[in-house]
Amino acid sequence: MRTDVEARLARELPGYAQAVLDALEAAGFEAWVVGGWVRDALLGRPGHDVDVTTSAPWRETARVLRATGAAVHETGAAHGTVTAVLDGRPVEVTTYRVEGRYSDRRHPDEVRFVTDVRADLARRDFTVNAMAFHPARGLLDPFGGEKDLAARVIRAVGEPRRRFEEDALRVLRAVRFACRLGARIEPATQAALEACAGELAGVASERVGQELDGILATGRAAWALRHEFAVLAAAVPELAPMAGFDQRSPYHAYDVLEHTARVCAGVEAFSGGEPGAALRWAALLHDVAKPACYSEDVSGRGHFFGHPEEGARVARRVMGRLAIPGEVTRAASALVLLHDFVIRPTAPSMRRMLVELEAAAPGQARQLAFSLLDLKRADAVAKAPGCRAYATELDEMAAVLRGELAAGAVWRVRDLAVGGADVIRERGVEPGPGVGMVLAQLLAAVMDGELPNERKELLAWLRW
Ligand code: ATP
Ligand code: MG
DSSP states (O other): OOOHHHHHHHHHSOHHHHHHHHHHHHTTOOEEEETHHHHHHHTTOTTSOEEEEESSOHHHHHHHHHHTTOEEEEEEGGGTEEEEEETTEEEEEEEOEEEOOOTTSSSOSOEEEOSOHHHHHHTSSBGGGOOEEETTTEEEOTTOHHHHHHHTEEOBSSOHHHHHHHOTHHHHHHHHHHHHHTOEEOHHHHHHHHHHGGGGGGSOHHHHHHHHHHHHHTTOHHHHHHHOHHHHHHHOGGGGGGTTOOOOOTTOSSOHHHHHHHHHHHHHHHTTTOOOHHHHHHHHHTTTTTGGGOEEOTTSOEEOTTHHHHHHHHHHHHHHHTTOOHHHHHHHHHHHHHTTOOOOSSHHHHHHHHHHHHHHSTTOHHHHHHHHHHHHHHHHHTSOGGGTTHHHHHHHHHHHHHHHHHTTOOOSGGGSSSOHHHHHHHHOOOSSHHHHHHHHHHHHHHHTTSSOSOHHHHHHHHHO
16 A cells, blocks of 8 residues: 555656656566655655666666667666666666675775665665665665654664774764754664774775765754764864864853854854855864964963964865865865954955955955855854954945945956056066066056056056
8 A cells, every 4th residue: 555655756756767667667677766865755855866776787777778768878887887867867777786895995895786675775874775665666665764764863774883894984974964864863873883983094085075075065064063073083183183172262162173063053054054165164174273273372371373374274185185176175275264364344455355365266256255254254153252243344344345346346467457468568568477567566556446447547557
């Protein structure tokens, strides 16, 4: 008997996914939708990519799906995976399989193809990810994933310790799914995860980077910092000194870790839940170098001279190691570098901020300017209560910044209404560094409001 939930899932399954199941089953194989789509559809979020698991060997899968007119890419044939594109939508189709150990911590040593879908579900990480669905046969849920999903519980499939030892990345995946679902981690799974977190050191760093980026993307990094810090510090050892680090400063009511958690929550709140990857990484790492830059004055008060510069270096190193895209890394480290940069609600101050951002992350100043204000706002409200009024000053700065941008503010040489060729012609100088110096002078004059950014006026200035 089909339950209401199964009937709803059958209705919500996209037609192109149904077509994949139908084609494989018409050819005599068995096929199910599995993993993320089933989980998210049960939660009432049916937008997830569709993954299919099938008894068909991958060559058969490719043959059967090509015959329907789909484009088929052999994306992971060694592991039994092909990607079919129907109606412009990709569907990953994987042969039922079980995995051996991950001794290079990157790929399973061997995959063994199997004939029973239940064996395939048993190799999956958490009960909420180990359900299969077929519109006619209904939900296949041998490990109680539906119940755990409803109760918001992350529970390992099988013996937790053994599952984390097979692949330590699952430690970080547990935290990612807990953040994503607002779930708690079941006690035996939590105990195993703590016991195995150290093994993350041996996992390929780009896999770690992907999961960590995924944790930040849930918008719940604050929860992870407060409840699963041992895991995060095992993934990124540079974070470890933040825990319990007393700032000994009247500006700070919290240790560096709790302050950072509050800043992570703050950037979500101030950006309406859409801070973007760079701002999320910057929130996580903005004070990472504080413990290393700590000094105490004669009165016993703590100072952190140079921590933004050192923090930006640490951010570049960490994010580079984790294979985060270069553009995100440059943007995040620019935000870390400038998080303490002094700004005021005046047009010249906002223009200076744009110039600094441009220098630190070429081409990204405009969008980063608002991110920097959000970071500073989150930083202000996460300090001592006396610092919070600064957040309202930042609203004023945002208004000034918007006005400047709307008025066509210029902060890059290449936005000037004249270029190097004009300088060479009008000044009669040789091409070379001298040209750049003249353009820099011109930019300074335009930014200070001494000259309008108009070609006629700028040419006259060059001739003069
Ligand atoms: P997301 O929306 O985050 O992509 P997802 O469920 O699709 O969610 P993926 O990482 O794409 O997650 O993996 C797809 C499925 O493969 C998971 O639902 C899970 O069943 C299984 N899986 C992925 N990685 C592992 C792993 N390291 N160990 C065990 N099972 C895994
Ligand atoms: Mg996925």
